[in-house]
Amino acid sequence: MGTTTASGAGTGAGGPDEVRVWALRVPAVAGPSSAIDAAVLDEEERRRMAAFVRDEDRVRYGFARTALRTILSARTGTAPDALRFARDPCPCCDEPHGRPVLASAAAEFSLSYGRSLVLIGLASVPVGVDVEPVPDAGAAERLARMLHPAESAEVLAVPPGERPASFARLWARKEAYLKGLGTGFGRDIAADDVRGDLPGWCVTDLPAGPGHAAAVAAGSPRARTVVHVHRTLPEL
Numbered sequence: 001m002g003t004t005t006a007s008g009a010g011t012g013a014g015g016p017d018e019v020r021v022w023a024l025r026v027p028a029v030a031g032p033s034s035a036i037d038a039a040v041l042d043e044e045e046r047r048r049m050a051a052f053v054r055d056e057d058r059v060r061y062g063f064a065r066t067a068l069r070t071i072l073s074a075r076t077g078t079a080p081d082a083l084r085f086a087r088d089p090c091p092c093c094d095e096p097h098g099r100p101v102l103a104s105a106a107a108e109f110s111l112s113y114g115r116s117l118v119l120i121g122l123a124s125v126p127v128g129v130d131v132e133p134v135p136d137a138g139a140a141e142r143l144a145r146m147l148h149p150a151e152s153a154e155v156l157a158v159p160p161g162e163r164p165a166s167f168a169r170l171w172a173r174k175e176a177y178l179k180g181l182g183t184g185f186g187r188d189i190a191a192d193d194v195r196g197d198l199p200g201w202c203v204t205d206l207p208a209g210p211g212h213a214a215a216v217a218a219g220s221p222r223a224r225t226v227v228h229v230h231r232t233l234p235e236l
Contacts, residue, residue, distance in 0.1 A: 004206065004227045019127055019218045021206060022071060022120040022230045026063050026113070029055045036062040040069050040080040064113045067233055068120055074234040075122060076105040091183050098182035099126065110179050110216075117212050126219035128179030132172045134211055140167040147174070148193045168213035170194060173203050176217040 027036075036059065038046055045065050052058035069080035076083070083105075088098035100109070110121040110129045121129035135143070140163045144155040147170060155166045173194040178184055180201065194203055201217055202225040208214035218225045 003224070004204065004229055017220060017225055019121060019123040019204075019216055019225055019227045020230060021122075021129060021216050021227055022067065022118075022233065023206065023208070023214070024063075024067055024118045024120070024231070024233070026056075026060045026116050026118060029059050036066050037080075038062060038066075041065055042081075042084075060113055060118070064111060064118045064120075067118060068109070068111050070233050070236065071120055071122060072102065072105075072107055072109060073236055075107050076102070078105055080236070088182055090186060091181060092186035097184075099128075099179070110176075112175075112179075112214075114212065117208060117214070119206070119214055119216075121216050123218055126180050126182075128176040128181070128217045129206075129215070130172045130175035130179060131206075131208060131212055131214040132168045132175070134164045134168040134213060137161075137164055140164040143167060143171070146189060147171075148190050150193045151195060154195065165213065169205060169215070172213040172215040173205070173217070176215040177201060177203055180217040180219055 041049065049058055049062045052061060069083055072083055073080040084103040086101050086103040087096045088101050089096060090098040108123045108125060108127050110127050112119045112130045114131045115133045117131050119129040119131045121127045137160060144152050144167050151170050155163055155170065158166050174189060177192065177194050177198065178187055181187065192198060197203055200219060202220045203215060203217045204225060204227050206214040206216055206229065216227055
């Protein structure tokens with residue numbers, strides 16, 4: 001099981017039973033441009049950022065990548081623009097599209113964003129985070145049937161008006177776990193019941209505010225994981 005605490009900006013990854021998560025609000029399109037420093041992004045990130053048609057998508061992506069570099073810079077002591085990313089081999093097929101890693105420093109991290117919220121997880125053990133917008137009722141019922149039978153039964157057992165939030169919570173937990181494993185949806189989404197912890201993994205719900213569900217999964221050697229939630233970026 002996991003517990004959450006609210007903290008300041010934070011800098012370290014903590015011990016094997018601690019995870020730090022930054023829950024950050026995406027700035028408004030017309031907000032301060034200082035929230036996004038495109039100069040710290042690499043060529044591929046700038047290309048992807050420029051490819052978005054909608055301003056809000058471009059701002060969300062740029063803010064998320066800039067925030068990730070800021071946090072990892074504070075953790076590793078490497079300048080944000082000097083950080084280089086790679087991918088671990090996928091556990092399913094051994095191709096290089098598994099968990100994202102730093103090419104030049106040791107740090108376990110995970111990034112997720114949806115609508116107005118960005119989540120970044122940092123730990124000394126494999127970690128996955130996910131934030132999900134709560135879907136409409138039709139999508140929730142349709143997608144719930146693709147989950148593990150026990151998860152599907154839980155969603156469909158609640159009153160119809162509560163199913164979107166129930167589904168979003170389980171979906172966030174599942175994606176966080178699959179990101180932590182490094183498989184993504186290469187692993188059957190019906191294979192695991194993420195309503196509780198899994199062998200070797202602690203999955204914890206995170207406060208996400210109205211319209212979102214969020215979770216973090218840590219490959220923890222202990223039965224209890226403490227999650228420190230930060231709302232502001234560390235200063236470099």
